[in-house]
Amino acid sequence: MRQTKISLAALLVLMMVVLGACGNGNNSASSVNSADPSETSSGTGASSSNGGETNSTPEKATIRVGLVGGGMTPIITQIGINDGSYEQAGITVKKEEFSSGADMVQALVGGSLDIALGSYEHVLRQQKNGLGVKAYGEIFNGGGYALVVKKDAPYQSLADLKGKTLAVTKVGSLSDTVLREGLKDAGIDGSKDVQIINGGSGATMLAAIESGKTAGGMASEPTVSQMVATGNYRVLYDPPYDFAGIVVMAKTDWVDKNQDAMRRFLQVSSEINDRAQQDPASAVAAMLKEFNQVPADVMETAVKNQLAKVPEGLKVTEAGAKKVSDIEIEQGVINKEIPFDQTVDLSLLPQ
Missing domain, CATH: 3.40.190.10 (Periplasmic binding protein-like II)
Structure with a gap:
């Protein structure tokens, strides 16, 4: 691919515009508490439990999803929102952007979000606090920097x-x-x-x-x-080790009541990943809706870099989970390793 030559001055201007856009996105996080919990699907729709494949139209579901704005680690969900993949599957994703993972998880625990996309460390911390939060899949295996x-x-x-x-x-x-x-x-x-x-x-x-x-x-x-x-x-x-960087986390009581909605969300996310892995260029247009000041050829490179770190089958790896756990223990955030099966549930991923 030809190398795009961008002057430093132009790059500075471009990045300031991107930062301004990210700031506007973060401001939207303040309205998350106004979300109406009644809009979340009960997960009892017509789609079957085998990944949503059915001859009938699945019942519509609304899922409030939180992510930290400004980067591309939640790339699978960003593609799906911007290219209409979730909507076509009967899922309305209400995206809420946050400036920090801590604020996002606070909204999840408080009931203002249904799903949060963030580091596995937050799952460990909530488990330590006695709260039922688990990881149900992973969309980025790495530190993201x-x-x-x-x-x-x-x-x-x-x-x-x-x-x-x-x-x-x-x-x-x-x-x-x-x-x-x-x-x-x-x-x-x-x-x-x-x-x-x-x-x-x-x-x-x-x-x-x-x-x-x-x-x-x-x-x-x-x-x-x-x-x-x-x-x-x-x-x-570029950190080479497994690291559960962006997991799909949710409260266990919400998932218990909305298994179909979560299963379909994971199924569509898996399909988005399969499609993008086969043809990264197909995801460029969707990602340019997130970062419209980035040249298309540069965005294609960024997309390829990010897709290389999406784990196969969207599965949280035990190695990646342990890496995060070891760091949390070393920093004194948690005092002992929490069993993998206590923090991770991969049963709703497509088989």
């Missing part, structure tokens, strides 16, 4: 960054956790051997790297592909 450096930077691996300043979106955030894990694996103490600072996202992260304030910064898609497309940046580190 990569470390980007200038193309001519001398660093070839994380081991070369000792003594350097590195930027994350926010200290204590997922991007910070993912970076520190990588540094630890490279024999570098993230608290002593490097300085980690807040770098924000989009244009602010780009400016921090370009100015030399930081040796590299953690960015997510489509920002990563935009930066690389200029020819001035490269990815130094």
Whole structure:
């Protein structure tokens, strides 16, 4: 594919527009509590339990879905909302965007959402609190961030960054956790051997790297592909390990009452993934509705990068769940490992 050449000035302007759009999306999260619970399907529709395949029209369902705005880790759901796949299957998805996973999960626990798309760590934390929240599938297996450096930077691996300043979106955030894990694996103490600072996202992260304030910064898609497309940046580190990054989580009592709705949501999500994996270009138009300032060829690269981390069959892997659990234990968030079958239920995924 030809490499898109975008000037740094144009990229800065483009990212500021994207950030503005994301900010507007986050503002919509404040209205989540006004959602009407009566609009959620009871899950007793006409579709069968074998993945929704039936000769009759399935009963319509409305599902309130929360996600953190600004990135592409929930790509499967983003495609399905924007290309009409859920609607065609009789599912109206009421999307609510949040600025943080913690706020989103609070809305889920409070009953303002039916499904939340976020890191498995939130499932573990709710289980620790005695709340019935489980993961019913996974749409992204990874940390969602990569470390980007200038193309001519001398660093070839994380081991070369000792003594350097590195930027994350926010200290204590997922991007910070993912970076520190990588540094630890490279024999570098993230608290002593490097300085980690807040770098924000989009244009602010780009400016921090370009100015030399930081040796590299953690960015997510489509920002990563935009930066690389200029020819001035490269990815130094993209976490290679299993990590239950974006799971489909819900309260168990809601799922018990709405099994058909959840089953159909997972079935359609699986079909979207199968279609996009076979033809990534087919998902570009849908994703440009989320990020309309990104060139189509850059978006196709970003789509391919994200789809490569969607797990087969949308299944949460035990390795990915354990990685998150180990980090939570190390950070003192939970004090012991919670059994996989207590936090994950894959029985509603298409077989």
